[in-house]
Amino acid sequence: MSVITRFCSIALHAFSLLTASAFFANDSHAVVFSPKSFELDNGLQVVVIQNDRAPIVMQMLWYRVGAADEEPGESGLAHFLEHLLFKGTKTTAPGEFSRTVSRIGGRDNAFTSYDFTAYFQRVAAHELETIMRLEADRMHNLVLTDEVVLPERDVVLEERRSRTDNSPAAQLREQVRRALYLNHPYGRPVIGWMSEIRKLTTEKALAFYRKHYSPSNAMLIIAGDVTLERVKDLAEKYYGPIPGRTVPQRVRPKEPPHRAARRVVLKNARVRLPAVSRTYLAPSYASGEKQNAHPLEVLAQVLGGGTTSRLYRKLVVERGIASGAGAWYRGDGLDYGEFGIYASPKAGGDIAALEKALFKELDAAIVEGFKAEDIKRAKKLITAQATYVRDGLRAGPNAIGQAFTQGQTIADVEAWPERIAAVTPEQVMKAAWTVFDDKNSVTSVLLPEVRK
Amino acid sequence: MIGRIGAGIAILLSVLTFTSTVHATEIRKVVSDKGIVAWFVPDQSVPLITINFVFRGAGSATDPDGKEGLAEMSSALLDEGAGDIDSVDFQRRLEEIAAQMSFSAGRDHYSGRLRTLSVERDKAFDLLRLALTEPRFDEKPVERIRGQLIASLRQNAENPQRISGKTWSETVFSGHPYSRPASGTEQTLAAVSKVDLQSFVEKRFTRHRLVIGVVGDISEAELKQRLDRVFGDLPQTGPKFNIPEVRPSGAGKTVVIQKPIPQSVLIVGQAGIKREDPDWYAALLVTRIFGGGGLSSRLYEEVREKRGLAYSVYAYLSPMEKSALIVGGVATQNSRVGESLDVIQAEWDRLGKEGITDDELRDAKTYSNGSFPLRLASSRGIARLLVGMQISKLGIDYIKTRPSLINAVTLDDANRVARRLYDADKLTIVIVGEPEGISSTR
Numbered sequence: 041m042s043v044i045t046r047f048c049s050i051a052l053h054a055f056s057l058l059t060a061s062a063f064f065a066n067d068s069h070a071v072v073f074s075p076k077s078f079e080l081d082n083g084l085q086v087v088v089i090q091n092d093r094a095p096i097v098m099q100m101l102w103y104r105v106g107a108a109d110e111e112p113g114e115s116g117l118a119h120f121l122e123h124l125l126f127k128g129t130k131t132t133a134p135g136e137f138s139r140t141v142s143r144i145g146g147r148d149n150a151f152t153s154y155d156f157t158a159y160f161q162r163v164a165a166h167e168l169e170t171i172m173r174l175e176a177d178r179m180h181n182l183v184l185t186d187e188v189v190l191p192e193r194d195v196v197l198e199e200r201r202s203r204t205d206n207s208p209a210a211q212l213r214e215q216v217r218r219a220l221y222l223n224h225p226y227g228r229p230v231i232g233w234m235s236e237i238r239k240l241t242t243e244k245a246l247a248f249y250r251k252h253y254s255p256s257n258a259m260l261i262i263a264g265d266v267t268l269e270r271v272k273d274l275a276e277k278y279y280g281p282i283p284g285r286t287v288p289q290r291v292r293p294k295e296p297p298h299r300a301a302r303r304v305v306l307k308n309a310r311v312r313l314p315a316v317s318r319t320y321l322a323p324s325y326a327s328g329e330k331q332n333a334h335p336l337e338v339l340a341q342v343l344g345g346g347t348t349s350r351l352y353r354k355l356v357v358e359r360g361i362a363s364g365a366g367a368w369y370r371g372d373g374l375d376y377g378e379f380g381i382y383a384s385p386k387a388g389g390d391i392a393a394l395e396k397a398l399f400k401e402l403d404a405a406i407v408e409g410f411k412a413e414d415i416k417r418a419k420k421l422i423t424a425q426a427t428y429v430r431d432g433l434r435a436g437p438n439a440i441g442q443a444f445t446q447g448q449t450i451a452d453v454e455a456w457p458e459r460i461a462a463v464t465p466e467q468v469m470k471a472a473w474t475v476f477d478d479k480n481s482v483t484s485v486l487l488p489e490v491r492k
Numbered sequence: 493m494i495g496r497i498g499a500g501i502a503i504l505l506s507v508l509t510f511t512s513t514v515h516a517t518e519i520r521k522v523v524s525d526k527g528i529v530a531w532f533v534p535d536q537s538v539p540l541i542t543i544n545f546v547f548r549g550a551g552s553a554t555d556p557d558g559k560e561g562l563a564e565m566s567s568a569l570l571d572e573g574a575g576d577i578d579s580v581d582f583q584r585r586l587e588e589i590a591a592q593m594s595f596s597a598g599r600d601h602y603s604g605r606l607r608t609l610s611v612e613r614d615k616a617f618d619l620l621r622l623a624l625t626e627p628r629f630d631e632k633p634v635e636r637i638r639g640q641l642i643a644s645l646r647q648n649a650e651n652p653q654r655i656s657g658k659t660w661s662e663t664v665f666s667g668h669p670y671s672r673p674a675s676g677t678e679q680t681l682a683a684v685s686k687v688d689l690q691s692f693v694e695k696r697f698t699r700h701r702l703v704i705g706v707v708g709d710i711s712e713a714e715l716k717q718r719l720d721r722v723f724g725d726l727p728q729t730g731p732k733f734n735i736p737e738v739r740p741s742g743a744g745k746t747v748v749i750q751k752p753i754p755q756s757v758l759i760v761g762q763a764g765i766k767r768e769d770p771d772w773y774a775a776l777l778v779t780r781i782f783g784g785g786g787l788s789s790r791l792y793e794e795v796r797e798k799r800g801l802a803y804s805v806y807a808y809l810s811p812m813e814k815s816a817l818i819v820g821g822v823a824t825q826n827s828r829v830g831e832s833l834d835v836i837q838a839e840w841d842r843l844g845k846e847g848i849t850d851d852e853l854r855d856a857k858t859y860s861n862g863s864f865p866l867r868l869a870s871s872r873g874i875a876r877l878l879v880g881m882q883i884s885k886l887g888i889d890y891i892k893t894r895p896s897l898i899n900a901v902t903l904d905d906a907n908r909v910a911r912r913l914y915d916a917d918k919l920t921i922v923i924v925g926e927p928e929g930i931s932s933t934r
Contacts, residue, residue: 145862
């Protein structure tokens with residue numbers, strides 16, 4: 041929803057949508073990825089996560105810039121620039137970056153969200169130098185001409201049609217964001233509005249690049265079969281000479297007090313199964329009432345994280361009035377978090393009755409609280425991820441890169457499982473009382489359009 | 493210049509890479525006392541055990557007529573109650589140990605997987621055994637899952653990707669089991685009974701269909717015992733399902749499904765090549781050059797990079813047990829469908845008539861040899877590969893031999909195979925949307 045990639049069929053897309061928190065978790069032994077880190081003179085942060093299980097390395101470069109850093113009227117620019125970083129530099133031709141990675145048997149891609157833009161490659165370990173040379177090169181040597189920029193703008197317009205304009209459910213999600221944020225740029229679509237994408241230019245892209253792409257605004261993460269010394273050498277050699285630039289402070293417009301609950305309804309003849317959801321503005325790990333972030337993670341699991349969760353059990357299993365129901369928490373935003381609940385009726389079911397039942401269950405849950413064993417099971421399920429995420433190369437760079445770009449530290453990533461394990465039932469309830477304030481919410485309903 | 497030198501070095505080094513990869517993923521063939529066979533890669537780097545398995549030839553193509561969707565429905569119910577444990581309790585027990593268990597029905601094969609923390613393996617393997625050997629199919633979960641599957645059919649009813657895929661299967665496999673909807677229809681799902689579910693599983697979950705791959709933190713001796721316990725009591729054999737071979741039909745046909753959406757979704761394709769065909773590796777390389785491999789291919793270059801016609805454009809080989817396809821796809825605004833199709837057909841034609849260049853073949857080989865080991869980065873990737881290798885009847889040393897199979901493809905082979913496979917006149921085209929100036933043939 042909030043993260044979009046340059047190429048759609050990649051599996052990574054799915055997991056990059058998860059909150060950072062989903063990746064790292066615990067068996068209460070503190071460390072998860074055991075990363076090592078250092079900083080270059082130009083301000084580039086470098087992190088190494090050693091894993092010699094297979095002779096493979098992954099490079100990820102995270103920039104602290106995303107859609108929420110765009111100027112009004114230029115929505116989609118951060119994501120458009122991400123596409124354009126594959127269009128050549130002073131020494132590489134358009135498309136040569138990906139052709140080279142492909143020729144050496146690697147995979148590459150990139151993705152953009154509100155708070156970050158990230159680029160990555162996976163290659164055989166002995167090819168690390170090639171991808172570090174190429175990635176460092178496009179940090180400061182990008183060359184853009186209308187000849188390559190304008191067709192790519194058409195590509196992004198097609199991407200928008202695929203992701204949003206062809207899907208009523210995606211259109212509604214876009215409207216929900218617009219309604220949830222009264223002032224903050226999290227309310228705009230990462231991919232941009234159609235009319236504003238059309239007006240993006242080569243000059244605007246280059247200006248955005250010069251303003252935000254600097255070693256002092258980035259984190260380089262190398263994971264896999266590699267040593268700290270080797271990464272130090274190569275980082276000094278290729279990233280070291282890039283001059284550091286002063287980048288603007290990330291000061292985004294804040295939300296004013298929310299005084300009225302909002303409701304958005306989308307009717308479309310292509311909708312065959314209605315749906316109802318409510319999204320609340322919530323604290324994140326980095327902002328607002330941060331002490332509620334870990335409890336909200338546990339709350340989302342116990343309230344609606346799986347088949348034994350409260351909402352699913354009541355609405356789907358016991359009452360049989362919903363085909364699906366659940367809850368989620370997205371706590372990784374730099375400025376705000378979001379908490380959501382949702383339900384879909386059975387085929388032919390009454391959506392209005394389901395909506396009432398959903399909110400009645402939510403109220404009941406807040407009044408009654410949760411059983412200690414349910415909270416315990418939810419925590420176990422979340423923290424077991426600390427082990428699962430170590431099976432593979434992607435989760436570590438993802439979690440640490442997201443932390444870096446969204447106001448957290450490596451220490452926060454490593455301590456996350458312990459902090460989840462320490463959450464008490466009282467904290468969960470306190471977080472619930474705080475977040476479920478209708479004035480901070482948007483209720484959305486997806487409905488079939490009935491032709492008369 | 494640098495690129496060329498780099499590529500030369502890559503060829504040399506990719507062989508070396510393989511040597512060390514093989515070491516890291518040495519595959520053992522394990523045979524239990526009761527004769528259950530598994531391919532196994534021990535790995536203590538993370539305290540996890542991953543097991544993937546497949547019942548060959550037990551997929552949705554074997555759904556009885558009028559009961560389409562039965563295979564998928566059964567796969568959603570195996571973890572909804574088994575043995576003495578009811579649905580809610582079964583789900584709760586899985587969560588308590590944070591085990592990940594799932595089942596799915598493909599067209600040809602029926603598969604399952606379990607990932608568990610190694611400390612929880614006792615409970616996890618036992619739940620798997622129950623799911624496979626004593627599923628309950630109680631009325632309440634059956635009705636719930638039936639309702640969810642029907643809801644899901646409605647949710648997807650207007651999804652252009654789903655519509656194009658379904659129409660494509662109906663067009664090229666007309667009259668064959670492959671043409672039927674794997675997820676069923678509201679009518680066929682309503683017709684599925686508890687007896688159907690029990691009988692489906694009993695006839696198909698047999699040892700002679702079983703293929704297993706295991707990766708992780710478990711000893712070989714213990715694995716043997718676990719295999720016997722989980723799979724040892726399954727029946728040895730079951731009935732044979734006679735799914736006939738089928739040659740794709742619909743060559744030269746265009747089918748337009750009108751839908752009021754701004755972007756048309758297209759599938760184009762024709763007959764392909766079976767996995768066991770001696771020309772497989774040549775076809776794989778040619779198709780990679782044409783439409784595969786991420787951010788560079790002929791289609792990507794011509795359709796996306798040069799003309800900005802689409803975000804997604806691709807082509808891939810789709811080998812099945814009883815047929816084979818080359819499938820391409822693109823999504824583009826309605827006014828540019830004609831232009832996109834022209835480009836794709838021209839490239840399809842050029843590939844069949846002119847073949848590929850030596851440079852393209854060389855790059856495709858280094859790509860193929862270099863990218864293959866990337867799938868060995870996780871237990872899941874390795875376990876999938878272990879099962880896939882056995883289904884395709886590849887040798888246990890395949891990881892080691894694969895580069896030589898790729899490297900043996902000559903330019904003559906590649907161009908002969910391109911000629912044999914790629915024929916733009918034989919394309920079947922399915923379009924969902926409001927494509928300007930294009931209508932169905934006939």
